[in-house]
Amino acid sequence: MAHDEEDPSVDAKVNRSVKRLLTSVLVVLLLLAGSAGWAYTGFPGAEYLGFYQLKPGQSAVILRLGAYSRTDSQSGLRWHLPIPFETHDIVNASEIMRLEFGIRSDTAEVPEGVLRESNMQTGDNSIVDLGFVMQYRISDPYESLYGVADVVPTLRDAAQAAVREVVGKMTVDGVITERRGEVELESERLLQEIVDSYEMGVEVMQVELQQVQPPEEVRAAFDDVVAAAQDANLAINQAKGYENEVIPRARAEAIELTESALAYRDAKIAESQGEAERFDALLVAYRAAPAVTRKRLYLETMEAVLPHVEKVIVEPGAASILPHLALGKASRGEP
Amino acid sequence: MKRILIIVVALLLLLTALVAAGNRGLGPVVITEEGTQQIILRLGHVIRETKPGWSLRVPILDDVKTYERRLLYLNTEPDVIQTKDQERIVVDNYAMWKIDDITAFISSFPKGMQQAEKQMDRVVRAGVREIIARHTLAEVLTDQRSEIMAAIRQRVAESFADTGIAIHDVRINRTELPPAIEKNVHARMKTDRDRLARKYRAEGEEQARKIRAAADRDAQVIVAKAKGQSQVSRGEGDAESTRIYAAAYGKDPEFYAFVRSLEAYRKSIGEGTTVILSPDSEFFQFFVGSGGANERR
Numbered sequence: 138m139a140h141d142e143e144d145p146s147v148d149a150k151v152n153r154s155v156k157r158l159l160t161s162v163l164v165v166l167l168l169l170a171g172s173a174g175w176a177y178t179g180f181p182g183a184e185y186l187g188f189y190q191l192k193p194g195q196s197a198v199i200l201r202l203g204a205y206s207r208t209d210s211q212s213g214l215r216w217h218l219p220i221p222f223e224t225h226d227i228v229n230a231s232e233i234m235r236l237e238f239g240i241r242s243d244t245a246e247v248p249e250g251v252l253r254e255s256n257m258q259t260g261d262n263s264i265v266d267l268g269f270v271m272q273y274r275i276s277d278p279y280e281s282l283y284g285v286a287d288v289v290p291t292l293r294d295a296a297q298a299a300v301r302e303v304v305g306k307m308t309v310d311g312v313i314t315e316r317r318g319e320v321e322l323e324s325e326r327l328l329q330e331i332v333d334s335y336e337m338g339v340e341v342m343q344v345e346l347q348q349v350q351p352p353e354e355v356r357a358a359f360d361d362v363v364a365a366a367q368d369a370n371l372a373i374n375q376a377k378g379y380e381n382e383v384i385p386r387a388r389a390e391a392i393e394l395t396e397s398a399l400a401y402r403d404a405k406i407a408e409s410q411g412e413a414e415r416f417d418a419l420l421v422a423y424r425a426a427p428a429v430t431r432k433r434l435y436l437e438t439m440e441a442v443l444p445h446v447e448k449v450i451v452e453p454g455a456a457s458i459l460p461h462l463a464l465g466k467a468s469r470g471e472p
Numbered sequence: 473m474k475r476i477l478i479i480v481v482a483l484l485l486l487l488t489a490l491v492a493a494g495n496r497g498l499g500p501v502v503i504t505e506e507g508t509q510q511i512i513l514r515l516g517h518v519i520r521e522t523k524p525g526w527s528l529r530v531p532i533l534d535d536v537k538t539y540e541r542r543l544l545y546l547n548t549e550p551d552v553i554q555t556k557d558q559e560r561i562v563v564d565n566y567a568m569w570k571i572d573d574i575t576a577f578i579s580s581f582p583k584g585m586q587q588a589e590k591q592m593d594r595v596v597r598a599g600v601r602e603i604i605a606r607h608t609l610a611e612v613l614t615d616q617r618s619e620i621m622a623a624i625r626q627r628v629a630e631s632f633a634d635t636g637i638a639i640h641d642v643r644i645n646r647t648e649l650p651p652a653i654e655k656n657v658h659a660r661m662k663t664d665r666d667r668l669a670r671k672y673r674a675e676g677e678e679q680a681r682k683i684r685a686a687a688d689r690d691a692q693v694i695v696a697k698a699k700g701q702s703q704v705s706r707g708e709g710d711a712e713s714t715r716i717y718a719a720a721y722g723k724d725p726e727f728y729a730f731v732r733s734l735e736a737y738r739k740s741i742g743e744g745t746t747v748i749l750s751p752d753s754e755f756f757q758f759f760v761g762s763g764g765a766n767e768r769r
Contacts, residue, residue: 202491203503204525221491221503256648260614263661264654283507285568287545294547294566298645305614309661334641335543335568354658358665365669369676376680380687387691391698398702402709409713413720419731420724431730438734439755447746450756 187219194231196278200224208278228278233342236293238300239268240347256352257301263309268347271296271328273339280338288337295335299328300344313349313359321346494526502527502536509541511574521574539577539585543570543640548593552650553601559609559653564646567596567628569639577636588637592628596642599627613647620644 175181180188191197196210201223209215210230217223239255255268273292275281285291303323304312312320324344332339351359423430494501504510504522512520512527513535520527529536550564569592571577581588603623604612612620621643629639649657721728741747749755 200506200524202526203495203505204523205506219488221488221495253648254646258613258647258649262610262613262657263664264649264657279506283542285543285545286540290547291543291545291566291568294545294645295643298566298643301644301646302617305617331641331643337543351661352658355661355665358662358669361669362665362672365672365676369672369679372673372676372680373683376683376687379684383687383691384694387694391694394695394698394702395705398705402705402712405706405709405713406716409716413716416720416728416731417723420727423724423727427727434731434734435754438737442737442741443747443755445743445745446741447744449746449748450751451748 185220187217187223189215189217189225189227191215191227194229196228196230197225198228198278198282205279205283226282228275228281230275230278233272233274236271236273236289236296237268238271238293238297239266240270254297255348257304259304259309259312260306261308264352265304265309265312265349266352267300267304267312267349269300270345270347272342272345274342275338276340277338280336284337285335288339291335291337292332292339295331296328296344299331300324303327309351313351317346317349497536500528500531502529507540507542508538509571509574510536510538511578512536518575518578537578539571539574541571543568546589546592546596548596550646550648551597551600553604555604555609555612556606557608560650561604561609561612562648562650563600563604563644565596565600565624566643566645567592567639568641569637571636572638573636575636576634580635580637592632592637595631596624596628599624599631599642600644603627617644
């Protein structure tokens, strides 16, 4: 009996449970669909709930009720208390930024006023045309936001002040040539010092000089100095060429002289040795038969000499005819 | 249980609404953002200055004014300024300043920031003019630049004492010479360069001539030494040959004289020579008289 009574109430209970279950499932499904739709449309309004996203290198400065709370540098999806209790500002701390002075790399033609920016006075009361690039990045996100009101104009003017102060201590030659690197390093140091004193959270990465040249009005004169140095080198090189030509020639002549002298010496000695040997041989023959040899030599000589000469044979004591002989043109006029 | 939850949620919503209103400068909550400073005035009288964070006020009755707390940048107009040595120079400055004492600032500059900036521009320019007039052009451009800037900074800071403004820095960011002076500088630079170019060329020639002269000298010395050496060699040859002759001919000087004479006859008596011979001569020994008459002479 009791079973009969209980049966309908159990049914109702089951009915109710099933209904409840169906409702829950429906609610979950609706929530899922809603979330999917929200996600699909890119989570509109999520930032009001305190969600924010950081890319690598970015930092978020978080304020709680207006006052600085913390700096968050963890990349990914991040969360703070919902707005308005906490707010954030995102800073690109790793991005290297660039300011140009006296040049504009992004435009072909030079705009008015840029030229004057590159006009600087040097320590020797001269003028140099100098353009430079400054690179910086944010070293302190909090200071970069709340240190200085106008970051870029401040950096521009500070960089110019620094570079001009450094250039003002150098000569125009130094700036243009060998002390360029020094200008860069010194400007960098001075600019960092100035920027640090402003507490603006900026790190000066580099000050790099771009065009550094004399003003256009005197450029030809500067070029002529370079040409003069080259001319001087050319003259010196030519002289060295002359030297390289003259010295070997002199050495060659010297060798010729000494060699010919040696040749003379050796020839002379050889010749005299030959003659001495001939004489020795002759002497040996002569000593074997002195009278005959003597006669033979004498007659041979006469035989060789006399055929070619005019011969006058005069008796001894007939010296009186001598004046009648034409003894050569020089004596003709004499009595 | 449910009631508590509802109360908590309602309170949270109220708090959110109050803070959100405070961010917009409404309601009893005052939110002072980082980088700013605020002053709370009740019916025109200063009650309190705020620092970043939150505070409370009486709505409607209390007024809130917001000012910068950051360092402020001001670029003044470039000015033509006369130096001590009567040169003219264009100077461009900038100043870094901040509102130090908001109460004093409000009483000094009731019209606000623009008034302050206008006055600062004026004071900075006057200060620059005054300080630069005490220095020569060369000092401004080069060696005393930082001292001059420090003096200007001090001069400007003094003018703004007790005005709620703190002068952090005044700096010359740009100087420029007027066109006429610039022309003079160009002319001087040009003559400097011309002189240098002439010097380089002359020095080059000097060096070149030096090298040529040295080369000529070396060459002459080399040849002369060789000539000397060759004379020595020739002398050696002559001496040796003389020694050899003497050694050989010394063995029989008389025979040598005879042979050498014959040789000399061969060489010196040639065509065109007239020889007067005596029949008595050795050559005619057998020509006129009977042979052998003089043979044993």
